[in-house]
Amino acid sequence: MTPNRKQDALVMELIERLRAHGSWAGETHVQKTAYFLKELANVPLNLDYVLYRHGPYSFDLHEELSFLMTDGMIKAQYSSDHYGPHLILTERGKKWKNIWGENYIDNFTEKLEKISSFVGSKNVRELEKISTALFMTLKHNNKNDKYLARRINELKPHIKVNDALDSIVKARDIVHQWNN
Amino acid sequence: MSKQFHEIRDPIHVFVRMDSREREIVDTAPFQRLRHIHQLALTYLVYPGATHRRFEHSLGVMELAGRIYDVITADENINDDVKNHFQELKHNDQITYWRRVVRLAALCHDIGHLPFSHAAEKELLPEGWTHETITRNLIMNSEISSLLECQKPPIKAKDVAKIALGPKEWKEVEFSDWEAVLSEIIVGDAFGADRMDYLLRDSYHAGVAYGRFDHHRLIDTLRLIKTNDGGVRIGVEEGGLQSAEALLLARYFMYTQVYFHPVRRIYDKHLIDFMTKWINEKYEKSEYDISIHLDITDIEVLAAMREISKNKNHPAHDDARRIMQREHFRILYSHQPADFQLDPDFASNACKSIVEKIGEENVRFDSYHPNPGHVSFPVLMRDGLVEEATNDSSVIQNMPAFKVDFIFVNEPHFDAAKRELDAYRQSLQDSSDQNQ
Numbered sequence: 001m002t003p004n005r006k007q008d009a010l011v012m013e014l015i016e017r018l019r020a021h022g023s024w025a026g027e028t029h030v031q032k033t034a035y036f037l038k039e040l041a042n043v044p045l046n047l048d049y050v051l052y053r054h055g056p057y058s059f060d061l062h063e064e065l066s067f068l069m070t071d072g073m074i075k076a077q078y079s080s081d082h083y084g085p086h087l088i089l090t091e092r093g094k095k096w097k098n099i100w101g102e103n104y105i106d107n108f109t110e111k112l113e114k115i116s117s118f119v120g121s122k123n124v125r126e127l128e129k130i131s132t133a134l135f136m137t138l139k140h141n142n143k144n145d146k147y148l149a150r151r152i153n154e155l156k157p158h159i160k161v162n163d164a165l166d167s168i169v170k171a172r173d174i175v176h177q178w179n180n
Numbered sequence: 181m182s183k184q185f186h187e188i189r190d191p192i193h194v195f196v197r198m199d200s201r202e203r204e205i206v207d208t209a210p211f212q213r214l215r216h217i218h219q220l221a222l223t224y225l226v227y228p229g230a231t232h233r234r235f236e237h238s239l240g241v242m243e244l245a246g247r248i249y250d251v252i253t254a255d256e257n258i259n260d261d262v263k264n265h266f267q268e269l270k271h272n273d274q275i276t277y278w279r280r281v282v283r284l285a286a287l288c289h290d291i292g293h294l295p296f297s298h299a300a301e302k303e304l305l306p307e308g309w310t311h312e313t314i315t316r317n318l319i320m321n322s323e324i325s326s327l328l329e330c331q332k333p334p335i336k337a338k339d340v341a342k343i344a345l346g347p348k349e350w351k352e353v354e355f356s357d358w359e360a361v362l363s364e365i366i367v368g369d370a371f372g373a374d375r376m377d378y379l380l381r382d383s384y385h386a387g388v389a390y391g392r393f394d395h396h397r398l399i400d401t402l403r404l405i406k407t408n409d410g411g412v413r414i415g416v417e418e419g420g421l422q423s424a425e426a427l428l429l430a431r432y433f434m435y436t437q438v439y440f441h442p443v444r445r446i447y448d449k450h451l452i453d454f455m456t457k458w459i460n461e462k463y464e465k466s467e468y469d470i471s472i473h474l475d476i477t478d479i480e481v482l483a484a485m486r487e488i489s490k491n492k493n494h495p496a497h498d499d500a501r502r503i504m505q506r507e508h509f510r511i512l513y514s515h516q517p518a519d520f521q522l523d524p525d526f527a528s529n530a531c532k533s534i535v536e537k538i539g540e541e542n543v544r545f546d547s548y549h550p551n552p553g554h555v556s557f558p559v560l561m562r563d564g565l566v567e568e569a570t571n572d573s574s575v576i577q578n579m580p581a582f583k584v585d586f587i588f589v590n591e592p593h594f595d596a597a598k599r600e601l602d603a604y605r606q607s608l609q610d611s612s613d614q615n616q
Contacts, residue, residue, distance in 0.1 A: 002547075003525065027556075028409075050347045051354055054411060059348045066554040070581035071524050076554075076570065078577055083408060084556050084568045096524060124409040155356045158265055158410055 007046060008068060009101030010108065011061070012094075015074065015087050017112050021120030026084045027065060028054050032127045033119045034061055039138060040178045041111040051155060054124055055131035068093070083124075118174075129159055133167035134174070145169070188239060192380050196239040198283075201331050205284060206239070208327070209474060210291045210318045214238055216477035220382060220438075221296040222447040222503065227386040227438065234290050234297065237381055241366065244373035244399070245286035248365050249279050252404050252414065261406040266358050278362060280335060284328070285343035286366050286373055291318050294473070295481045296451055303456040306466050312349040314473055316341045322470065357412065361404065364414050370424065370557045371402060371414055379430050382438060390433035398423035405558040407566055415558035415569070425575040428555065436582055440548065446508045446588045449544040454499035458484055509544055509588035512597050520583070522608045527585030530604045534587065537600040542590035549583045 014033055018025040035056045037043040047058040065087070068074045073093035076085035089097065097105075105112075119127065136148045143151075149164035159167075186203050187195045198206070205211060214235040223230040251257060253275055268274040292314030294301055301311060318324060325337040339359075346363035347355045355363065366373050376395050383391025401420025406412050416424050438444070458481070463472060489500035502508050512534075519526040531545045555576070559567045569576055589597040 005525070048351055050351045052347050052360060053413075054409065057347075062554075067549045069554055070549045070583060071520075073524075076577070078571050083571075085570050128410070151354075155354055157267065157357065 003067065004046060005096075005100040006104050008064065008073070009097045009105055010043070010045070010112075011064060012068070012073060012089055012097040013101060013105050013112060014116065016089055016097075017116035018120050019086075019088065021117050023116070023120035024079075024083070024086045025088070026086055027062070028084070028124050028127065029119060030065065030087060031057055031061060032131045033115055034058065035131055036115045036119060036134075037108075037111060039134065040175065041108075041115060043108050043111055049135070051132065051135055054128040056135045073097070128156075129163060129167040130170055130174075132156065132159065133164065133171040137168060137171050137175070190236060190240060190243070191384060192240055192377065193243050196243045198239075198242070201280075201327075202242070202283060202287060204327050205287055205324060208323050210322055210324060211235075211238070211288070213474060213477055214291065214293070216479050217293050218296060218478050219378070220386075221444075222451055223386070223438065223441075223444050225447055225503075225506070226441055226444050227388070230382065230386045230438075232381060232385045234293055237377055238287055238290050240377040240381060241289060241373045242283050242287040244376050244395070245365050246279070246283045247399050248371070248373055248402055249282045249362075251399055252365075252402050253279075257403055259406070262404045262412055265406065265412045266361075266404070268358055277333070277335075278358075280331075281339045281343055282362055282365055284335065285340045285363075288319050288324065288340060289315065289344040289366055289374060291315050291324075292473070295455070295476050295478045303452055304459055304465070304468065306468055309468070310349070312345050314470070316345060316350060317470055319344065361412065361414060368414065370555045371398070371416075371427070375431065376427065379427070379434055383430070383434060386438050388434075388437060390437050391430045393426035393430045394423045395427070398427060403560055405560050405566055407558045413558055415560060415566075418559055418561045421559055421569065421573060424557070424569065425573055428576060428579055432580060432582070435550065440582075440584045442511045442514060442586050442588075443508065445546045445584075445586055446511070446544060447503060449546065449588065450499050450502045450508055454485060454488075454496050454503065455481060457496035457499065458488070507591075509542075509590050510594055511586060512589045512594065513585070513587040513601060515583045515585040519605060519608075522605075522612055526605075526608070527587060530601055531587050533604045534589070534597045534600045538589070538593040538596050542593045543597070544586075544588040546586040546588070547584060550581070554581075 011030070011034065014037070015025050015030060018029055018033060023029050032055065034045055034047060035049055038045045038047060047060045049056040049058050051057070065074065069076065072090055073096060074087050074089055077088050078085050132152055136152055140148060145165060145168045148168055149161045152159055152164040153161045184200050185197060186200070187197050190196045215233055217234045218224070219232050219234050219237050220230045253269060258269055263269045268278060292311040294304060294311055319341040320337045328335040328337045328340060342350060342353060342355065342359055343363045343366065346367045347360055364372065379391040379393070380395065383389065398416070398420055401417040401423065403415055403417055404412055405415040485500045485504060488494045488496050489504040491497055513527065513530065515527065523529060527547060528545065531543060535543050557569050559569050559572055561567055
């Protein structure tokens with residue numbers, strides 16, 4: 001994977017914004033934030049998403065985070081809260097984020113702020129439901145809500161049909177608000 | 181009375197056992213072709229014993245995948261939370277069906293590999309194709325799919341293809357949580373049967389100890405675990421954590437000592453150069469299809485390489501000679517932490533500078549930065565709580581990451597390239613000193 005340093009800068013900025021909004025900024029939150037940025041806010045992130053762990057997931061982003069850790073730009077902070085590690089920028093990461101992101105990150109400040117604020121306040125279960133609903137509504141835009149809700153329940157049995165329906169309504173509302 | 185069960189001797193697993201239906205798949209042309217695809221490409225030029233093929237590796241993955249499936253679906257190893265999450269676990273016919281699917285998927289997971297495995301994929305295949313695309317086509321559209329459908333009860337070829345590839349390599353289809361977990365049995369980052377087998381097998385044949393770990397203990401402790409955030413994933417009981425750590429360490433050492441051995445990597449580069457020129461003589465990239473794929477193995481490539489290494493008029497002569505007569509490019513540079521501190525992209529930027537000086541044809545660049553520690557899985561503690569492995573294991577927290585940045589140079593231009601590299605480094609140092 002050839003590094004895309006502008007995108008790396010954006011991902012690092014995303015991590016900092018999530019933390020600023022009180023999120024523990026584990027990989028799940030970073031994954032979902034990047035997904036919303038890409039699909040809702042049309043931020044140019046070269047990431048393919050599939051339905052996987054806790055909803056939409058990018059193996060490309062997982063690799064990118066892995067490389068950023070190897071490069072010493074971000075590190076994992078472990079905790080005793082029984083969840084995965086938090087991600088934080090190192091001093092080296094902050095320096096190179098500013099260099100790589102110069103004249104680039106500023107183009108997306110408002111979108112980053114809005115999405116980070118939305119995602120940062122949610123736990124993993126909520127994020128999974130809403131992001132999965134968004135993924136399915138965007139992918140199957142010619143299907144009705146009942147079909148989508150049943151399909152979500154088939155793929156992810158722990159999301160009950162009623163919960164899936166609620167999430168689909170919320171997802172459509174978010175898309176509507178974003179587009180207006 | 182014909183035999184229903186068969187055994188094949190194997191240096192890693194002692195025996196690989198299969199039934200007649202699996203044996204039919206082994207006997208197909210796409211699978212038999214794997215007898216002639218080296219598992220580690222030209223690594224045998226560095227580690228002479230590493231001549232093993234994808235054939236026996238695929239049998240080994242099937243053996244391990246079956247064992248893993250049996251352990252994680254055993255009734256005594258599943259609690260009600262997990263059964264309620266995966267309804268399939270409540271029906272014996274479903275458990276039996278998916279066991280067959282997982283073993284067949286493990287058997288077939290590599291049938292799409294090109295000659296010499298990963299080396300030349302991007303250069304040889306049409307846009308958008310990978311060896312996984314070919315694997316999918318072979319499972320779903322060849323004699324294999326017919327055999328699967330004729331089994332009693334029939335096996336859906338699409339199920340086998342999905343589990344063999346996983347959501348990472350087949351993005352267009354939706355995977356249920358159950359299918360994603362089954363796929364992880366084979367291709368999972370932490371405990372995949374593919375990784376377990378190739379670490380053990382490659383280590384054995386290369387004659388190194390690095391890839392060994394206690395896979396018996398590890399498999400015995402694998403479990404389906406309901407995690408704190410509501411999902412179900414493959415993890416380990418607390419007693420198996422050290423075996424999991426050993427696997428990750430084995431992976432780290434095999435990467436640094438075998439898979440990313442610099443001479444092995446430069447041979448890969450020369451092989452890509454050779455295969456690109458040789459195969460372009462035979463067909464256009466866009467014409468590559470399944471019948472061409474089945475026709476070409478390592479045998480054809482090596483035979484052509486031998487011949488062309490003696491034919492100075494052939495466009496691929498230099499590339500063939502570099503491999504056959506061991507005249508590979510020399511290593512000029514490998515990753516240095518001090519350079520990396522100056523510039524995270526030191527190696528690629530230095531390489532650009534060297535290319536400008538001595539020409540692209542005299543330089544090869546190789547870069548790879550995996551982080552084996554960035555692997556997460558749940559651990560079922562003795563007190564019944566579920567912990568993330570990264571929180572509980574100082575070994576995983578401190579797993580070393582490594583960077584591969586190699587610059588290789590054609591021997592006659594070595595001194596000029598060295599001077600350019602030193603000049604580039606000095607310019608960075610001067611710039612850094614000025615900024616302080």
